[in-house]
Amino acid sequence: MSASAGPPPTDRPPPLLRFGVEEEFLLTGPRSRVTVPAAEAVVSDAARTLGPRAQHEFLATQVEGCTRPVATAAELRAELADTRGALLSAAERAGCRLTATGTPVLPSRHPLTVTPKPRYLRLADRIDGVADQVGAELCGCHVHLGDLTLRQALALSARMRGWLPLFQAFCANSPFCEGADRGTASVRPERYARWPTFGPAPVLDEPGYRTALDRLVADGVILDRRMLYWYARPSEHLPTLEVRIADSCAELDTILLLAVLLRALAHTLLDPRIRIRPLPDVPLRLAHRRAASAGLDARLPDPLTGALRPVRQLLPDLVEFTAPALLRTRELGLVRQLTARLLTTSAPSSPATAASPPSSTTSPAAPRPPHPPPPPRTDPAPSCSCVVRGPSGIRGPMLLLRPPGVYPAQGDTALLLDVLGREPLRPGARCLDIGTGCGALALAAARRGCRVTAVDLSRLSLATAWLNAHLHRLPLRVRHGDLTTPDPAPTDPATPGPATRDSSASASGPGARYRYDLVLSNPPYVPSPRPGPPPSGPARAWDAGPDGRLLLDRLCRRVPPLLAPGGVLLLVQSSLARPDATVRQLRAAGLRTSVAARRLQGFGPVMTARAPWFERVGLIEPGVRTEELVVIRGVRD
Template sequence: MSDYVPEPVESGGGGTVPIGVEEEFFLVDPDTRLVAAAGPAVAARAARAVGELVTEEFALCQVEGRTPPCRSAAELRGHLQRVRAALVAAARAEGLGLCASGTPVLQEPGPVRVAAHPRYQAGRAQYRSMMDDFAISALHVHVHLPDRELAVMTANHLRPWVPLLIALSANSPFERGRDTGYASWRSVLRSRFPCLGPPPYAVSLQDHERLAETIAGTEAMLDAGMPFWDLRPNPRHPTLEIRAMDVLQDLDDTVAVAVLLRALVVAAEGLARRGDPGPAWPGEVLRAACWRAARDGWRDEGFDPVTGRSRPVTELAQQITAFTAEALEEAGDLGEVTALFGRLAGRGDGAARQRAWAAGGGSTAVVDRLVLATAGPHGERG
């Protein structure tokens, strides 16, 4: 739930627009495989290596890693590797593993233990028992877009792509040892909140802010200045932030999703600059489409952002690639995105991988394999 991203430098065109990434992880005990409330200790230890690029998170069993602004996929990959390595090493030093899953596979009964940050405590007080099982780990991508008015208009074009983003990142089928039947249970947990999910369609920045203030007035939103919609002009930094995705196991998938989202923002920003207001899909339609994406993930069919009809997700992959192709080619990222969709076609989403591991060894095997996948190629060392 952190909203931090370092201040980006000025961009020099579509292919060089800076991007930044935030990844949230669970900490797990290697013996019990339960999540462990050691976030502050692990974050403090990792900070010795990478400074402010790591932090605590909402739940005490979580930590967050983040990158500085990056202009290329290679630069982003290098920072992600460095930050993940620091968190993996810090977790191991505390006798724990680092786990990239949208929800905890195993955890003790009872309410989630929350960090002492005043905003987290305020959320607990406002939403009460809705927060009892709110331990979720996300991938957030920031794309440099300092014009907040333009960011709102760009978000209008991104709104109907949110279901596809949920589908391709689905990585949370389990919670507290049970298979939920969903590919992204994290998305379901978020959907209970009236202030989470796709943002409302807004005709201007003033309209966007008025909607947030009205919702905050009902106490359904904690702070009108810091809405937690899936898309938002970041409250403190000159970026459009995309928040719909589960954290991903594979670092290469994270890089590919980030550069895809940069290209999506660049393409949509171009339409917004030309005065195209974007498709005004009702929030109810998008929430329904997000629900199906959370249930099915990267299989079967999904929501077509243009027609609203269901289409095979493989066709939606082709559609988003075609829409973003010019920006991807300009940035040299088309290969990253093509490879991502190839991996999804071959092995499925993160939820499919977790279920395959469970079939071979149960919940403990899922946790063990997630810890190895999070650490990357050197995960079996140390």
């Protein structure tokens, strides 16, 4: 992005703004995952810690948490974590779960209960049936920027309009609405559009704003001056501009990126030297529809040129456009890292880290099937979920349950899914998913018509994959055992039908009994000071010995005999674990091997914490905090 020259420079840049966040969440049953009207108990409990920052929302199935206004990204992260932690704990004590999603995933119990407060009851009467529509439980994330006068807030709102579809796109988190897959990244705007005044804010000066609000109230369009639902509005009770564009999201880092980038954009646009291209109302509304429909995969007008460009290009360009402002607040490095991580996951809300519930919020889960496999006892922390967006050849997004202790679908899974989407597969092809985790790869293959067997050492992972298959009505056989334990059952291991399980796998497995047309694996590959695999715990999903090849070498020896003639192995690993060694070993085992995809991404929390050790042992250069993900494809001729 580039900006044209403006008026002569002023003596000094605009003053630094503070910022704060309001997050709305749903309350759901611990087993049914259907919304429950428990807000009174949750808000009363959380208020002991948060005070008035724990708030009621319009419906009794919703709560809101507000941060204090702060000056730095570090302070905002701490505020978000504390607020979420207090609400999570209060929800647990009330016998429910806190859920971060723009719309309810499963069918709610109608009629919905309106919060019994006078203003909310008058509001429900004013909007009539909209209060109980399908998908009425709408949850968003609102960012306050201040301190600003009314004149400044209106001017900033007008200059910021063209950028808001981009923010909407990367925060989209409501593809499901009361049991229906709507085929969009965010259905919340379509549901919210039935409320008066929802949509882009008009361009108004201070007198025009006051006149417009007086007319809306006098005509009965809105109940009071607080009933404005523009994407950006001057707050009626705070000296701020409130940006209301984002869906509620479980991933704290996505919300942090939203808030930090919005403030940087505000700092940039408050500078009179920056000229912008106004986006007319009709193309602006079309851009918002595109953002809601496709999320990160949308093409939106560049606010500075008007040309249609992919969101995945516009977002890094926005970071560079606001780089001077981010340097001023010492947040440029953080924003670049968060942006790289977001774009590698291929989803608006990455899976939350189960080991640190205060920094994450649970997402919706599916109803319990009649006879699920019995999972082992786990920590009672709330379960999480993630949305995996289908790559080319795989239809639509998938909601995947992911309880604490199960490896989530992240950037490496997304890259492997992209390659899988391009792989030609015949109907009924036999597929083996080694180390299935939450089942993202297995279910993507099942959607392509494969007969899939998923293997994992973790019984909790197998239970999760089984439940995800049941949720999506996909055939899947799950097997407990060693990473390369094939199915020893006397019947076809991947016969189509209901999701089934078998815990009787032997340690060695009859490798010669079955041959697979496709083997998928996202194995542990993170180098670790530990010489062997962790005996237990979540680190088993990523730790792989000092060179990162503890599991990779075994796969290179044991997978080739499992492939049928013409069978394909797709395996993802990090550049730190020597992809050249994988290619060399697979070729020595008789596979025609190539690198199918590469993607550079920033270090996540585990790699960042281990970076000093990586530097000491020579795995990375000093100061490097990126890795290249590599998908290796091997074919048995």
